[in-house]
Amino acid sequence: MKNHCENCVHFRSAPYEAKTAGCYLPSNMPQKQKLACLDEQQLPGDHETINLRGDCPDFSARAVRLPWWKRLLAS
Numbered sequence: 001m002k003n004h005c006e007n008c009v010h011f012r013s014a015p016y017e018a019k020t021a022g023c024y025l026p027s028n029m030p031q032k033q034k035l036a037c038l039d040e041q042q043l044p045g046d047h048e049t050i051n052l053r054g055d056c057p058d059f060s061a062r063a064v065r066l067p068w069w070k071r072l073l074a075s
């Protein structure tokens, strides 16, 4: 089965999650910052190249969010 970066916890999309869309796994980033206030200076990895064949070894699936009515019943 092919892994899609959009379903990975390391992927951030522009413009809402990050300034530039890409892979924010520290080992894949050409430029990273430790301080949260310098977040916009970070450069993400090229997710399309890294995961070209859909077999990225660092893929980690995002948690599936339950529908609102299931969350309501669970509370």
Ligand code: SF4
Pocket (backbone or CB within 6 Å): 003, 004, 005, 008, 009, 010, 011, 022, 023, 024, 025, 028, 046, 047, 050, 051, 056, 057, 058, 059, 060
């Ligand atoms: S390149 Fe790999 S680690 Fe980065 S977002 Fe895609 S699947 Fe995740």
